[in-house]
Amino acid sequence: MTLSEYLASNRERLDRTLDAHLPPADTPPPVIHEGMRYAVLGGGKRIRPIVAIAAAEACGAEIEPLLVHLCALELIHTYSLVHDDLPPLDNDDLRRGRKTTHVVYGEAMGILVGDALLTEAFSWLARPLTGVDPAHQLRAIAEVSSAIDSTGMIGGQVADLWNAGFQPAGPQPSRLPESLAGQRPADRQAGSLRSELEFIHRNKTGKLITASAVLGGLLGGASGDQLAALRNYGNALGLAFQIVDDLLDIEESSTTLGKTAGKDVAQGKLTWPALLGVESARSEVRRLEREALENADIIGGPVNYLAPIARFICERRH
Numbered sequence: 001m002t003l004s005e006y007l008a009s010n011r012e013r014l015d016r017t018l019d020a021h022l023p024p025a026d027t028p029p030p031v032i033h034e035g036m037r038y039a040v041l042g043g044g045k046r047i048r049p050i051v052a053i054a055a056a057e058a059c060g061a062e063i064e065p066l067l068v069h070l071c072a073l074e075l076i077h078t079y080s081l082v083h084d085d086l087p088p089l090d091n092d093d094l095r096r097g098r099k100t101t102h103v104v105y106g107e108a109m110g111i112l113v114g115d116a117l118l119t120e121a122f123s124w125l126a127r128p129l130t131g132v133d134p135a136h137q138l139r140a141i142a143e144v145s146s147a148i149d150s151t152g153m154i155g156g157q158v159a160d161l162w163n164a165g166f167q168p169a170g171p172q173p174s175r176l177p178e179s180l181a182g183q184r185p186a187d188r189q190a191g192s193l194r195s196e197l198e199f200i201h202r203n204k205t206g207k208l209i210t211a212s213a214v215l216g217g218l219l220g221g222a223s224g225d226q227l228a229a230l231r232n233y234g235n236a237l238g239l240a241f242q243i244v245d246d247l248l249d250i251e252e253s254s255t256t257l258g259k260t261a262g263k264d265v266a267q268g269k270l271t272w273p274a275l276l277g278v279e280s281a282r283s284e285v286r287r288l289e290r291e292a293l294e295n296a297d298i299i300g301g302p303v304n305y306l307a308p309i310a311r312f313i314c315e316r317r318h
């Protein structure tokens with residue numbers, strides 16, 4: 001099967017699973033369930049659950065029984081997009097080529113749709129699974145939650161906002177965290193900016209992608225060596241994914257991306273191309289791609305699409 005066939009067939013089965021397991025739109029109160037379905041079922045590359053499928057497959061697992069659990073990654077990712085698009089954060093009205101959830105359902109519902117998707121995700125992850133050691137399932141749940149908590153995705157988002165000069169609306173906080181006070185980008189040296197940038201990328205984007213590879217491995221029966229290689233693969237891929245996203249933000253149009261292009265520059269965001277230049281960003285992506293490919297080889301397995309997925313992510317145009 002070619003990679004594009006593999007991606008298309010997995011997207012199809014992920015979409016089918018999401019559609020079947022999200023509460024029907026007429027579940028009371030309908031507005032929240034319609035909003036959840038609007039946000040999740042409106043397209044998207046489904047990269048995170050596809051990485052998890054490829055990881056589980058490489059470990060020799062049968063995928064069908066794991067699909068609902070792996071789809072939880074897409075609920076979490078969609079929640080982060082819905083919340084990120086809200087007016088106090090990115091204030092965006094275009095996502096996946098359509099109006100953002102809060103534009104269609106209102107700001108309050110945008111908040112609540114995100115909350116509901118996050119909660120739903122953990123209920124899917126906790127569903128009983130035959131053939132999987134409950135200790136591995138528990139470890140997988142812990143892995144996903146720590147990837148997106150205040151030391152993971154949320155922490156990365158906070159650091160990103162802070163670096164872009166974010167000022168909270170309403171009364172100013174009486175106290176800023178010691179580690180952040182007085183450390184806006186303009187005050188800092190290039191070296192410390194680069195490590196801040198890596199902190200943002202690894203946390204905001206990278207950790208959920210790493211957790212996707214590890215979740216697939218844990219539910220798919222990975223050996224210790226495979227799990228370590230999956231973690232390294234996810235770390236390299238996660239960082240590369242965000243650098244590529246930053247490059248696309250400056251190089252591609254909103255139509256190609258299905259979301260507003262050029263926002264990073266407009267918002268003064270700290271990005272790899274802005275800090276170190278487009279050529280340096282591209283060469284870092286190539287280095288990370290090699291790292292991901294080496295680890296894909298170590299994982300081995302009967303069917304292994306991890307390497308072509310890494311090439312696809314590192315070379316994508318939208």
Ligand code: GRG
Pocket residue numbers: 043044045046047077079080081083084089096153154157204205241242245
């Ligand atoms: C919880 C508010 C909140 C934020 C957490 C992940 C995140 C931080 C914000 C989402 C917006 C953003 C710019 C995330 C960076 C990761 C990224 C490039 C997301 C886009 O992911 P794709 O390209 O999107 O996989 P599709 O639409 O294909 O699913």
